[in-house]
Amino acid sequence: MFLIRTLHKWFGLVLGLQMLLWSISGAMMALLDHHKVSGEGSIREPAQVMLPAQTLPLSQVGAALGEPVLKLQLKTLGQTQVYQATTPSGVKLLDAATGQPMVIDAARAGALAAAAYAGPEGVASIRKVEKHDVESRTADLPAWRVEFADAGKTTLFMSVATGEVSLLRNDTWRLWDIFWMIHIMDYTKRESFNHPLIITVASGVTWLTLSGVILLFRSFRRQDFAYLLDPIERLREGRAKG
Template identity: 45%
Template sequence: MRLRISQLLFRRIHKWVGLVLGIQFILWALSGSMMALLDADAVGGHDGPAMHVMAVATDGLIDPARAAGQTAVSGLVLRDLAGTPVYELTTGSGVRLVDARTGAPVRIDNALATQIAGHVANAPALRATLLERPNLEAREHVAPMWRIDFKDAENSSVYVSATTGRHLVTRGDTWRTWDFFWMLHNMDYFSRTSFNHPLIILVAFGVLWLSGTGFYLLFKSFRKSDFRWLRRRKPVA
């Protein structure tokens, strides 16, 4: 038994596929327009404002070898951490911080994370939350991290690494609005990072099919009678 698809059925399939894909076209246009209209400075890009660069006080520092102790170290950085010089030691078990003056280990707790974030956001801090996994706002960074929320016009949230004490990223309401429309634009409703996922690939092939069938149906909609006016034209002398 042969399956025959009549032109009427073909048109109906084309119509409904066109309706579904048309909604996505509207979402693409809307989201692209909104992202373009939002103030780029208020969005802040993908990394937010950078930390203020602070000079490191080098007086009275202990020998780095003493700070490392018996631990094998593959990397060492001297830097400022909220006004305190620290050694950032990279070891086989991860990164640890040591006070460069006393040799005492430095732990990034609630108070210290809030103090570090205060160099980024010039507003009263509302709360500090320790995240064991990155959320959508800090999805490009590695946990654990502190999220410090501030009371300002943008409802800013500053993310600080709970391991290194480094500022990771700052997000505000304008960026959150931009990120929502970014989600609609790339159709990644979970991680909001990929342009290469099954849904958008399916839609891309759907658009290709819609274009091909639309081109076919365009020619099928014409009749010879539609071109009579061409035959009736008299040559210009």
Template identity: 60%
Template sequence: MFLIRTLHKWFGLILGLQFLLWSISGAMMAMLDAKKVAAEDSERAPPSLAQPLSPVRLASLAQSLEAPILRARLRPLGEHYVYEIETPLDLRLFDAATGAPVTIDAARAKALAQGGYAGAGAVASVDKIDKVSGEVRGVKLPVWRVAFDDPEHTTLFVDPGTGAIHHRVNDTTRTWNLFWMIHIMDYPNGAGFNHPLIVTVATGCAWLALSGFILLFRSFRRQDFAYLLDPIDKLRGR
């Protein structure tokens, strides 16, 4: 038992700070409402579009491609229908009414973000992001970042290939991201939560918790529970 106590104290000295960081970051994430973190209140459902009246034929679009078609979609994008065509080379968008190529440039990314945004703010900036940060962890880069000037600094991320709104963040998300980074010890951004450092420290902290749990059995005397046990003994007439 002396050995356990010594180990508990030394593991506490070496790993205690991370244990504290895990509990604080975990507690903070538990406090932040998951719906706010997902910026759900800024979501606007896409407008329902009537089916395209006389779309170009897929076969005629195929003639302008240098590679065979693997998959194709006819779907709404913003306020128009587009063809999204996947070839072994790339993914391309075409206007369904005219057959003209559609590229998701800054202006179109801005318009698409505005279409999917329900808040009161206006677009403050549009940037192309090609470096990993807390806001774009695990996202395929580059991606369009469209920031709005509402009090929560809501920001939408638009996929430059498909024009889809990939995800959205606000100040609550950013606070959550900070605690998440601490929680998964992902200090060089983008490593995820399966790195050797966290597994090693988690093993040590599991021992810290287990040794502490074992010590509980030796840390209490009958006297600690006298307020509870004395009346029971009295009732039993001892």
């Protein structure tokens, strides 16, 4: 019993700190405005763009691409109508009017991001991202990371393949993500809540609970509840004598 009591004390100290972190991080994630976390309102509705008088006939799209077309979509990209074609080598864009290939370079990505951004601030920086990191872990890469000069550092990730916004980040999300990392105890990728560390800690909390139940029954004596039990026993004795 001495061993259980000693282990319970030290486990309680260590795991209690983790449970405090769980409580704080969970509370902060709940308190942060989810509209700001998601960047709701940071992207405007796409403008209506009229179809060009003439578009490249579908029969010529394959020839313009130089390879078979597996899927074809006519869509608006900025102020231009484009064909988005899925081919064996990947997604490619064609100007719907001229049939010319469209490449999403830094300048075009910046222009598309500025057109999509709902705020008045201008672009602060543009850089290409080709490997996932903490911030871009769910983005469609490669992408152009376009950051705006607003107070929240709103950042749009523009897909190199499609020219569309694949991800939105801001400082509120970055703060939320820190608490998410603490809550799920995934301090590297911040993705999984089913990894060895959290399973070990959860097992420790289970053991702490069970040992606490054992100590609960071993720590109390009848005299601790005498104020409650004695009147009941006297009542029973009185009824038995009557």
